[in-house]
Amino acid sequence: MSTLLNVDRAIELILEGLNSKGPEEISIMEALNRIAASNIIAPMSLPPFANSALDGFAVHASDTQTASEDSPMTLPVSLDITAGTHPERPLEMGEAARIMTGAPLPEGADAIIAVEATNVDWEADDEVPLPESIQFTKPVKAGHGVRAIGESVKAGQVIIEKGSVLRSASIGMLAGLGLSEVSVTQQPRVAIISSGNELVPLHETLTPGKIHDSNSYSLAMLVKQYGGIPTRLPIARDSLDSIRQTFHSALDNFPDMIISSAGVSVGTADLVRTVLTELGEVDFWRINLRPGKPLAYGKLRGIPFFGLPGNPVSAMVTFEVLVRPALLKLAGTQEVELHTTAVAGERITTDGRRSYERVTLKRDGNHWVAYLTGTQSSGALMSMVLADALMIVPEDMTVVEPGTILPIKLLRQPKI
Numbered sequence: 001m002s003t004l005l006n007v008d009r010a011i012e013l014i015l016e017g018l019n020s021k022g023p024e025e026i027s028i029m030e031a032l033n034r035i036a037a038s039n040i041i042a043p044m045s046l047p048p049f050a051n052s053a054l055d056g057f058a059v060h061a062s063d064t065q066t067a068s069e070d071s072p073m074t075l076p077v078s079l080d081i082t083a084g085t086h087p088e089r090p091l092e093m094g095e096a097a098r099i100m101t102g103a104p105l106p107e108g109a110d111a112i113i114a115v116e117a118t119n120v121d122w123e124a125d126d127e128v129p130l131p132e133s134i135q136f137t138k139p140v141k142a143g144h145g146v147r148a149i150g151e152s153v154k155a156g157q158v159i160i161e162k163g164s165v166l167r168s169a170s171i172g173m174l175a176g177l178g179l180s181e182v183s184v185t186q187q188p189r190v191a192i193i194s195s196g197n198e199l200v201p202l203h204e205t206l207t208p209g210k211i212h213d214s215n216s217y218s219l220a221m222l223v224k225q226y227g228g229i230p231t232r233l234p235i236a237r238d239s240l241d242s243i244r245q246t247f248h249s250a251l252d253n254f255p256d257m258i259i260s261s262a263g264v265s266v267g268t269a270d271l272v273r274t275v276l277t278e279l280g281e282v283d284f285w286r287i288n289l290r291p292g293k294p295l296a297y298g299k300l301r302g303i304p305f306f307g308l309p310g311n312p313v314s315a316m317v318t319f320e321v322l323v324r325p326a327l328l329k330l331a332g333t334q335e336v337e338l339h340t341t342a343v344a345g346e347r348i349t350t351d352g353r354r355s356y357e358r359v360t361l362k363r364d365g366n367h368w369v370a371y372l373t374g375t376q377s378s379g380a381l382m383s384m385v386l387a388d389a390l391m392i393v394p395e396d397m398t399v400v401e402p403g404t405i406l407p408i409k410l411l412r413q414p415k416i
């Protein structure tokens with residue numbers, strides 16, 4: 001076991017040699033889940049002017065202090081301010097201004113009395129006559145019902161940090177600040193290669209001994225899921241020439257990363273490593289990881305290359321564990337994954353490698369209980385299809401008793 005490379009060390013070695021891609025300006029409508037290429041600074045404050053949080057009447061708070069049930073106060077209404085307009089003059093002491101939510105406070109006013117707290121009642125209409133005066137029975141404090149300038153954001157403030165993922169709220173904020181374009185990092189372009197004489201493209205009929213190529217699809221979708229742009233290449237055959245030629249076609253597209261699956265173990269047709277050694281700098285690792293022990297990593301003409309194992313689950317798990325951090329680094333972010341924990345719902349045995357067991361989750365009170373998704377064979381892709389999460393069994397723990405709490409990596413929102 002000691003000859004196997006530790007998973008965390010493998011990730012460190014991979015990340016060491018990677019730089020993130022340069023920036024590009026894109027429309028905010030295209031920017032969901034993209035990565036900010038630099039700190040984004042608010043060019044203005046939001047809200048840009050003090051405004052009312054209530055439909056009601058703007059007043060000088062100091063005018064209202066003697067109002068009570070026994071002695072209701074009356075103030076004349078001398079201004080009418082609707083959202084989108086600008087008050088024509090300051091509010092004098094002893095006056096009230098009718099004001100709607102979002103409308104700018106007149107100079108001098110410092111509090112709002114909600115319409116419900118007055119004797120006024122109105123129905124929304126195009127023309128609601130301005131009441132001559134209002135009566136109310138409670139004082140208001142300065143600031144009540146007022147949204148100050150810059151309450152949400154102050155001009156000059158960093159609103160989005162470099163390297164953070166743009167979410168719906170961030171894009172709404174950019175729009176609020178009048179920014180229709182945003183500088184994001186370019187998406188990594190990833191070439192995906194499948195190899196093996198047994199593989200048949202989807203449009204061809206299977207003959208004995210053949211299977212459809214599924215890895216290039218699941219890997220392309222993982223690339224998309226984590227923000228890259230995948231290109232699938234034609235299947236490479238188990239010959240040095242075919243693999244060599246496929247690697248050259250991958251390089252012709254100037255990708256930022258190349259991923260192949262299969263051909264990295266110790267079989268007679270495991271030629272990927274041979275060609276890699278010939279064309280680039282290659283490290284071959286046996287990783288303390290289950291599934292996904294054999295993996296070739298290196299650089300082809302300076303481009304990071306992952307030779308993932310061919311078993312469909314191993315290819316996906318090695319992607320999640322080792323390729324994902326690399327892809328995120330190329331995309332300019334190092335967002336940490338949200339890991340949580342679950343309780344093993346059944347006995348799990350492993351061989352002492354760090355294992356990523358495919359599990360479904362059931363809610364029990366405050367915690368999740370994890371159950372294996374059937375066979376954990378690294379050839380059984382159905383174990384991934386059914387999985388809500390990967391349960392991470394640490395190195396050297398060969399038996400997990402029911403009730404043991406372990407970290408999980410969520411793959412989707414589990415059903416409650």
Ligand SMILES: Nc1nc2c(c(=O)[nH]1)N[C@H]1C(S)=C(S)[C@@H](COP(=O)(O)OP(=O)(O)OC[C@H]3O[C@@H](n4cnc5c(N)ncnc54)[C@H](O)[C@@H]3O)O[C@H]1N2
Nearest residue numbers: 194213214215216262263264265270293309310311312314
């Ligand atoms: N003697 C040993 N044999 C194996 C070892 C070992 O240490 N000693 N390791 C096993 C492990 S673990 C894995 S994982 C596999 C890795 O093998 P390769 O990466 O060389 O891949 P292949 O042998 O070519 O294929 C493995 C398996 O996956 C299927 N496959 C391959 N490509 C695709 C694809 N694009 N779509 C769907 N399925 C694919 C292939 O048909 C094989 O069944 O080696 C073990 N052997």
Ligand code: MOO
Nearest residue numbers: 291292293314378
């Ligand atoms: O790495 Mo293999 O995936 O253990 O099946």
